[in-house]
Amino acid sequence: MTKRSDWGEDTLLNHPRRVPLLPGNDPLVAPIHQSVKFQIAEEFSYQEQFIYSRVSNPTLRQLEETLAEFQQTQECMVLASGIAAISVTLLALLKSGDHVIAFREMYRPARIFIRDVLPGYGITASILKLGDSAELERSIIPGKTKLIHFESPTNPNLEIADIERIVAIARKNQILVSMDGTFAGIHQHRKSGIDLMIHSLTKFANGHGDVLGGSVAGEGKLIARIRNLAHLIGASLDPHAAFLIMRGLKTYKLRYEKQSRTAQEVATFLQTHSRVQQVYYPGLGDHKGHELAQKQMKDMGGVVSFTLEHSRALKAKNFCHRLQLIQFSISLGSTESVICPTAEFFGDDLDPQERRETGIDEYSLRLSVGLEDSRDLLEDLRAALEGE
Numbered sequence: 001m002t003k004r005s006d007w008g009e010d011t012l013l014n015h016p017r018r019v020p021l022l023p024g025n026d027p028l029v030a031p032i033h034q035s036v037k038f039q040i041a042e043e044f045s046y047q048e049q050f051i052y053s054r055v056s057n058p059t060l061r062q063l064e065e066t067l068a069e070f071q072q073t074q075e076c077m078v079l080a081s082g083i084a085a086i087s088v089t090l091l092a093l094l095k096s097g098d099h100v101i102a103f104r105e106m107y108r109p110a111r112i113f114i115r116d117v118l119p120g121y122g123i124t125a126s127i128l129k130l131g132d133s134a135e136l137e138r139s140i141i142p143g144k145t146k147l148i149h150f151e152s153p154t155n156p157n158l159e160i161a162d163i164e165r166i167v168a169i170a171r172k173n174q175i176l177v178s179m180d181g182t183f184a185g186i187h188q189h190r191k192s193g194i195d196l197m198i199h200s201l202t203k204f205a206n207g208h209g210d211v212l213g214g215s216v217a218g219e220g221k222l223i224a225r226i227r228n229l230a231h232l233i234g235a236s237l238d239p240h241a242a243f244l245i246m247r248g249l250k251t252y253k254l255r256y257e258k259q260s261r262t263a264q265e266v267a268t269f270l271q272t273h274s275r276v277q278q279v280y281y282p283g284l285g286d287h288k289g290h291e292l293a294q295k296q297m298k299d300m301g302g303v304v305s306f307t308l309e310h311s312r313a314l315k316a317k318n319f320c321h322r323l324q325l326i327q328f329s330i331s332l333g334s335t336e337s338v339i340c341p342t343a344e345f346f347g348d349d350l351d352p353q354e355r356r357e358t359g360i361d362e363y364s365l366r367l368s369v370g371l372e373d374s375r376d377l378l379e380d381l382r383a384a385l386e387g388e
């Protein structure tokens with residue numbers, strides 16, 4: 001072969017020299033392996049090596065191992081988004097003829113996927129009321145119901161699921177349970193008997209609102225089933241996104257705890273304000289899931305939902321536009337506070353009765369608290385509530 005010193009310019013540019021690291025001289029921050037493909041080494045089997053990043057990549061693996069260890073589960077898989085983690089998990093665990101149970105108090109796209117998309121694959125679904133365990137037991141079809149999927153706290157109105165009860169019903173009937181724990185974050189509900197714990201890493205885990213990502217954690221055998229399908233569906237996370245999520249995780253606990261403290265202050269302020277009709281926050285004593293939340297959770301999270309006093313006829317949408325500091329935007333769990341009306345963004349697929357029963361109307365809002373000083377947030381809310 002031609003010597004390196006005799007190579008043409010294009011060859012040189014496309015085969016740069018590697019900079020080797022001495023043993024023990026590793027970078028303190030794990031690097032981004034931003035490469036789709038890897039050199040295939042002669043001395044190892046294909047299974048042992050990284051080959052193609054849709055299937056395996058060291059930066060993705062780093063994030064998976066970090067999340068599995070932190071969540072105290074055997075295995076974890078990361079995917080391109082939270083909704084990819086949900087849809088791939090459901091498709092991997094269910095097949096034509098199976099039945100799945102979910103709840104109407106749930107993230108809108110997940111509800112639509114279960115209710116409207118899965119039946120096209122021969123998978124039927126029952127969408128129940130979250131708190132009704134008698135209805136849950138009645139809805140199980142022996143031999144057909146294979147999975148119960150739920151959220152806690154729920155998006156957008158922070159209902160709290162009785163996890164112990166759902167898990168007990170599932171165990172008794174030999175049904176798997178998957179939970180979307182996005183609102184509770186990755187440090188809660190770790191030893192609750194859930195078979196598959198799903199998170200949108202886009203939210204609190206990454207926490208900076210700059211990348212999408214999702215994860216599903218559980219026993220190795222179940223994650224292997226999900227992984228096999230995920231490789232065929234191709235909803236893989238990009239290594240650069242995984243790197244940013246790794247960086248975000250370092251301050252995860254600090255952010256989640258501060259956001260929970262601020263959210264408690266905001267919820268308390270809203271609750272005592274005459275122009276607010278109802279506040280949904282599990283940290284408030286009169287929230288219907290307060291006792292369960294206290295039993296199951298340590299931090300109540302950074303999302304506060306509330307309804308404006310109807311008699312004043314200030315619609316949620318108009319209220320959002322009045323705020324100056326808090327931005328009218330969607331998503332949650334990142335550094336800046338955002339607010340949006342719940343009816344348009346999370347409830348337009350529910351019928352009027354379901355909307356009423358889940359506390360969604362044209363006066364209702366979901367606020368995600370960021371890292372700002374709480375007094376600035378309270379003042380912004382006060383001015384928007386009291387202004388004409």
Ligand SMILES: *Cc1c(COP(=O)(O)O)cnc(C)c1O
Nearest residue numbers: 081082083107155182200202213
């Ligand atoms: C945002 C969200 C998701 C979806 O996550 P993406 O990363 O946006 O796909 C799923 N579940 C809940 C509860 C969410 O809030």
